[in-house]
Amino acid sequence: MIIVLATGATDEQVEIIRRKLDDKGYSAHISRGIEKTVIGAIGITKPEDKELLADQVRALPFVERVVPIVKPYKLVSKESQPGPTTFHVGEVCVGSEQLTVMAGPCSVESREQIIGVAEMVKRAGANMLRGGAFKPRTSPYDFQGLQEEGLGYLKEAREATGLPTVTEILDPRDVELMHGYADVLQIGTRNMQNYTLLKEVGTCRIPVLLKRGMSATIEEWLKAAEYILANGNHHVMLCERGIRTFETYTRNTLDLSAIPAVKGLSHLPIIIDPSQGTGRREMVMAMSKAAIAAGADGLIIEVHPKPDEAMSDAQQQIEPGTLRQLIEELRPIAAAVGRVI
Numbered sequence: 001m002i003i004v005l006a007t008g009a010t011d012e013q014v015e016i017i018r019r020k021l022d023d024k025g026y027s028a029h030i031s032r033g034i035e036k037t038v039i040g041a042i043g044i045t046k047p048e049d050k051e052l053l054a055d056q057v058r059a060l061p062f063v064e065r066v067v068p069i070v071k072p073y074k075l076v077s078k079e080s081q082p083g084p085t086t087f088h089v090g091e092v093c094v095g096s097e098q099l100t101v102m103a104g105p106c107s108v109e110s111r112e113q114i115i116g117v118a119e120m121v122k123r124a125g126a127n128m129l130r131g132g133a134f135k136p137r138t139s140p141y142d143f144q145g146l147q148e149e150g151l152g153y154l155k156e157a158r159e160a161t162g163l164p165t166v167t168e169i170l171d172p173r174d175v176e177l178m179h180g181y182a183d184v185l186q187i188g189t190r191n192m193q194n195y196t197l198l199k200e201v202g203t204c205r206i207p208v209l210l211k212r213g214m215s216a217t218i219e220e221w222l223k224a225a226e227y228i229l230a231n232g233n234h235h236v237m238l239c240e241r242g243i244r245t246f247e248t249y250t251r252n253t254l255d256l257s258a259i260p261a262v263k264g265l266s267h268l269p270i271i272i273d274p275s276q277g278t279g280r281r282e283m284v285m286a287m288s289k290a291a292i293a294a295g296a297d298g299l300i301i302e303v304h305p306k307p308d309e310a311m312s313d314a315q316q317q318i319e320p321g322t323l324r325q326l327i328e329e330l331r332p333i334a335a336a337v338g339r340v341i
């Protein structure tokens with residue numbers, strides 16, 4: 001079983017549980033995150049003894065919930081929390097009736113570029129700013145991002161507009177560095193199964209956008225999210241960004257069926273990335289509308305003032321004017337499914 005302690009649980013309270021488990025022949029796997037402490041109880045006992053122990057632990061005032069181990073992903077599963085997860089990133093309440101719209105360039109290219117785009121996407125109606133400073137490029141000869149310099153520009157763009165920032169983390173050693181720059185840590189498709197990185201972001205308090213691996217099944221993706229929650233960070237958004245299929249017309253095949261699938265299996269919010277999902281800017285509008293109609297909690301869209309001159313992903317970035325039009329056209333669709341934008 002998994003035991004989630006109430007926020008602010010003390011070392012003494014963790015010790016009380018550890019001893020209790022020890023007495024009953026269980027070993028305790030303790031993950032002490034900043035936000036939550038999660039204890040995995042591993043042991044073999046008769047089902048009735050297990051029930052009794054679960055009831056005793058559940059009755060402790062500093063225990064938030066006790067989740068039996070049935071599914072391979074437990075904390076992520078609807079069994080552990082039937083209602084949707086919601087949390088604030090700045091003024092945006094992710095997972096609520098309000099849609100999350102992250103927009104901005106694929107890469108932070110210069111101070112002027114990111115501050116300029118931030119102002120434009122804000123005017124268009126976006127409520128978070130995306131921009132990669134560390135870029136995971138398929139070729140080592142492609143632009144790798146402005147790195148720390150880019151993070152500084154992203155921060156200036158946040159100060160200028162008030163938009164929370166979403167940026168990719170590639171290296172577990174950078175979690176500390178990201179504090180102060182990133183309001184959401186993006187884990188890219190190529191790192192969905194980088195368990196060292198997942199565990200590390202699990203121990204911090206910054207919300208995480210976990211992209212689906214390009215060849216990952218939905219179950220593998222949920223198990224990857226479980227690593228983050230099991231290490232104490234429960235503020236996770238899942239992001240469908242297209243998977244590899246035999247089709248080559250689009251860069252990836254955007255799996256919109258992942259929306260109802262995830263909604264049926266998990267309480268975590270799901271965000272759709274129609275930019276990486278199609279690789280074609282002329283498709284971004286239609287796929288965004290379809291995603292919201294299908295029940296997505298938000299979108300992450302690549303927007304560049306001069307898409308053709310972008311240093312990465314030029315073919316899929318849209319202009320700020322197109323984003324404005326997209327958001328306008330999304331309003332009635334959002335309203336029809338009980339959301340606001």
Ligand code: PEP
Nearest residue numbers: 106188189190211241276
């Ligand atoms: C991106 O958002 O620019 C990106 C690299 O995403 P993904 O990991 O989905 O390819």
Ligand code: MN
Nearest residue numbers: 106276302313
């Ligand atoms: Mn990109």
